[in-house]
Amino acid sequence: xxxxxxxxxxxxxxxxxxxxxxxxxxxxxxxxxxxxxxxxxxxxxxxxxxxxxxxxxxxxxxxxxxxxxxxxxxxxxxxxxxxxxxxxxxxxxxxxxxxxxxxxxxxxxxxxxxxxxxxxxxxxxxxxxxxxxxxxxxxxxxxxxxxxxxxxxxxxxxxxxxxxxxxxxxxxxxxxxxxxxxxxxxxxxxxxxxxxxxxxxxxxxxxxxxxxxxxxxxxxxxxxxxxxxxxxxxxxxxxxxxxxxxxxxxxxxxxxxxxxxxxxxxxxxxxxxxxxxxxxxxxxxxxxxxxxxxxxxxxxxxxxxxxxxxxxxxxxxxxxxxxxxxxxxxxxxxxxxxxxxxxxxxxxxxxxxxxxxxxxxxxxxxxxxxxxxxxxxxxxxx
Amino acid sequence: xxxxxxxxxxxxxxxxxxxxxxxxxxxxxxxxxxxxxxxxxxxxxxxxxxxxxxxxxxxxxxxxxxxxxxxxxxxxxxxxxxxxxxxxxxxxxxxxxxxxxxxxxxxxxxxxxxxxxxxxxxxxxxxxxxxxxxxxxxxxxxxxxxxxxxxxxxxxxxxxxxxxxxxxxxxxxxxxxxxxxxxxxxxxxxxxxxxxxxxxxxxxxxxxxxxxxxxxxxxxxxxxxxxxxxxxxxxxxxxxxxxxxxxxxxxxxxxxxxxxxxxx
Numbered sequence: 308x309x310x311x312x313x314x315x316x317x318x319x320x321x322x323x324x325x326x327x328x329x330x331x332x333x334x335x336x337x338x339x340x341x342x343x344x345x346x347x348x349x350x351x352x353x354x355x356x357x358x359x360x361x362x363x364x365x366x367x368x369x370x371x372x373x374x375x376x377x378x379x380x381x382x383x384x385x386x387x388x389x390x391x392x393x394x395x396x397x398x399x400x401x402x403x404x405x406x407x408x409x410x411x412x413x414x415x416x417x418x419x420x421x422x423x424x425x426x427x428x429x430x431x432x433x434x435x436x437x438x439x440x441x442x443x444x445x446x447x448x449x450x451x452x453x454x455x456x457x458x459x460x461x462x463x464x465x466x467x468x469x470x471x472x473x474x475x476x477x478x479x480x481x482x483x484x485x486x487x488x489x490x491x492x493x494x495x496x497x498x499x500x501x502x503x504x505x506x507x508x509x510x511x512x513x514x515x516x517x518x519x520x521x522x523x524x525x526x527x528x529x530x531x532x533x534x535x536x537x538x539x540x541x542x543x544x545x546x547x548x549x550x551x552x553x554x555x556x557x558x559x560x561x562x563x564x565x566x567x568x569x570x571x572x573x574x575x576x577x578x579x580x581x582x583x584x585x586x587x588x589x590x591x592x593x594x595x596x597x598x599x600x601x602x603x604x605x606x607x608x609x610x611x612x613x614x615x616x617x618x619x620x621x622x623x624x625x626x627x628x629x630x631x632x633x634x635x636x637x638x639x640x641x642x643x644x645x646x647x648x649x650x651x652x653x654x655x656x657x658x659x660x661x662x663x664x665x666x667x668x669x670x671x672x673x674x675x676x677x678x679x680x681x682x683x684x685x686x687x688x689x
Numbered sequence: 690x691x692x693x694x695x696x697x698x699x700x701x702x703x704x705x706x707x708x709x710x711x712x713x714x715x716x717x718x719x720x721x722x723x724x725x726x727x728x729x730x731x732x733x734x735x736x737x738x739x740x741x742x743x744x745x746x747x748x749x750x751x752x753x754x755x756x757x758x759x760x761x762x763x764x765x766x767x768x769x770x771x772x773x774x775x776x777x778x779x780x781x782x783x784x785x786x787x788x789x790x791x792x793x794x795x796x797x798x799x800x801x802x803x804x805x806x807x808x809x810x811x812x813x814x815x816x817x818x819x820x821x822x823x824x825x826x827x828x829x830x831x832x833x834x835x836x837x838x839x840x841x842x843x844x845x846x847x848x849x850x851x852x853x854x855x856x857x858x859x860x861x862x863x864x865x866x867x868x869x870x871x872x873x874x875x876x877x878x879x880x881x882x883x884x885x886x887x888x889x890x891x892x893x894x895x896x897x898x899x900x901x902x903x904x905x906x907x908x909x910x911x912x913x914x915x916x917x918x919x920x921x922x923x924x925x926x927x928x929x930x931x932x933x934x935x936x937x938x939x940x941x942x943x944x945x946x947x948x949x950x951x952x953x
Contacts, residue, residue: 315886318761322882325722329876356879369879580926 323382331386338513353424373611377556384560388663389513396465401428404474408532417472426471431461439676442484448477454527461519468502468517471495488539490532499524510662548624552610554671555631562638565660569642592641603631625677632667639664690744692734693800696727698756699811712917723759726806728874729867735767745769757890765877765885772891783911788820793898803864807832818866832868
C-alpha cells in the first residue's frame with residue numbers, strides 16, 4: 308500500500324492550490340454577493356488551460372489521472388464552489404459525451420472551444436419530476452427525417468441559461484423506460500431551443516442555474532451521441548462514479564476552506580483572557596473536523612484509485628460522495644459555532660460555506676437514494 | 690544567451706514553525722513556497738528570453754530533494770532546465786558557503802546573465818547575490834526595478850535610491866537581484882505545469898563542482914554556527930482606557946503613562 312502522492316501529483320497539488328489562491332479566492336466573496344456569472348474570473352482562469360484537465364494531450368488536454376482530477380475539484384471548490392460548478396461542468400459532464408461520441412466536426416465546433424473556455428457547456432438530466440429517477444424522463448426525441456425532433460423542459464441546469472451547447476437526455480421510446488434513454492447534442496441558436504427561468508439559489512451563487520426549453524428542436528443524426536439506440540443509461544453509468552467522487556471532492560474543498568477559517572479563528576479569538584483554541588471543547592471540534600476530513604479524503608482517493616485502475620468502485624464512489632458531503636455539512640456547522648454570532652452575518656465568510664455546503668446533498672444523488680443503492684448492492688437480491 | 694536564475698525554497702508564511710527542544714533548530718510544517726523575491730527573478734528571466742534570440746533559462750537551487758518543487762514551479766513558469774545542488778550531507782548555515790556553491794555552479798556551466806531574488810524571506814540575509822557576483826568576479830546591481838537588455842554585452846537597469854532612482858548600464862555577464870515591483874510573476878499555464886511534471890531535474894553533488902571539495906563546503910568549513918533560536922516575546926495584552934468623554938480618556942491615558950508605564 309502506498310498512500311503518498313507521487314512527486315508529480317504533489318507538484319500539481321501545490322500548483323493548483325497557488326493558482327486558486329491567486330485567481331479565485333480573492334474573488335470568492337464578490338462572486339457570492341453579486342450572484343452573476345463571473346466572466347472576468349472565467350476568462351482569467353480558463354486561459355490557463357485547466358478545462359482540458361481530463362482529455363488527451365493530443366487535443367490540448369492534460370490527461371490528468373483521477374487522483375489529480377480529485378485534487379483539482381477539491382481545490383477549485385475550496386476557492387469558490389459557485390465558480391467551481393461552472394468550471395467542472397465544462398471539464399466533466401458538459402463535454403464527456405461530446406468527446407466520447409461526437410464526430411470530428413462536432414469536436415472542433417464544441418469540445419475544443421469548451422476546453423479553452425470560449426464556449427460554455429452543460430448536461431441536461433433533471434426535469435421537474437425526475438432527478439435521480441431517470442426513468443421518469445419526459446423529454447422526448449422522435450425520429451424525423453435525417454435527424455431527431457426534441458421536446459421537453461429541463462430544470463436545475465448548471466450553466467444552462469448561458470450555455471453554448473448542451474447534452475440532453477431524452478427518451479426515444481417511453482415504453483422502454485430506462486432502456487429508451489439517449490443523449491443528443493443541442494447547440495445555442497437551434498430553432499426552438501431557449502432558456503427559461505433562472506433559479507435563485509441559497510448557495511453556489513455565481514453559477515447560473517436554470518431551465519432549458521426544447522420546443523420542437525430539430526437536430527441532425529450526427530447530434531445523436533451514442534453507439535446505438537437505448538444505451539444512454541449505460542453511458543450514464545460509465546461517468547456516474549467519477550461524478551460522485553467529484554462531488555465528494557468538492558465537499559471536501561468547501562470543508563477545507565471552512566476548516567482553515569475555524570482554525571485561524573480559534574487561534575486569534577480571545578475569550579476569558581486566552582485564545583479559544585486553548586479550551587478543550589474547541590479542541591475537540593478541531594480534532595473531530597481533522598479526523599473526519601482525513602477519513603473522507605482517504606475514501607475519495609481510494610475511489611479515484613479504483614477508477615484509475617478500471618476496477619469496480621460503484622459502492623465506494625457512492626459512499627465517498629455521501630460521507631464527504633456529510634462531513635462537509637458537519638464542518639461548516641462547527642465553523643459557525645466556533646465563530647460565534649459573526650458567523651450569522653453576511654459580512655463574514657462562514658455563512659457562505661454554510662449555504663454552499665447544502666447543494667452537495669443533491670448533486671450526484673441524494674443520500675436517501677445512495678443509501679438505498681449501497682444497501683441493495685451489499686445485500687443483493689434476496 | 691544563457692540565463693541562470695537562483696531560487697530558494699522557503700517556509701510558507703502560514704506554515705507552523707516549532708523550535709526543537711534544544712532550540713538549535715526549527716521544525717517546519719510541510720508547507721513550502723518559492724521565495725517571494727525569487728518569483729520576480731524567474732519572471733524577469735522569462736521576459737528577457739522573449740526579447741533576445743537563442744536564449745535558454747536554467748534555474749538552480751541549493752537545497753534538499755524537497756526543493757525540486759520550486760525548480761518545477763520555475764519550469765512551469767517558463768524556465769528550460771533545472772539543477773538541484775543537493776545539500777544532503779552538508780548541514781551548513783553559512784551564507785558564504787551557499788554563495789560559493791552557487792557561484793561554482795555558475796562558473797561550471799557559464800552564464801551571460803544571472804538573476805537572484807533580493808533576499809530570502811526566511812533568513813533575510815540579502816547577501817547571496819552580492820557574494821556570488823564577487824566569487825564570479827562579475828558586476829552586480831541589487832534590488833533592481835527595471836531591466837532591459839541593450840545587446841549581448843550590455844544591460845540597463847533601474848533601482849531605487851533614497852529620494853529617487855538610479856539608472857545604470859552594466860556590462861554582461863552580470864548578476865542582478867530583483868525587487869518587488871519589477872514585474873508581476875505569471876501564473877503557470879497548464880502546458881507549463883505538464884512540462885514541469887515531466888521535467889528531468891539534474892541533481893548535482895556540490896563537492897563535484899569546479900574549484901570545490903567536500904572539506905570546503907561541509908560543516909567544518911562554516912564560520913557561523915547557530916547557538917539558539919528564540920521565539921518572539923508574546924505581545925502584552927491590550928488595555929482599553931475607560932472614560933465617558935475624550936477628555937476623561939486622555940486624562941486616564943496620561944495617568945497610566947505616568948504611573949504604570951513610567952514613560953512621563
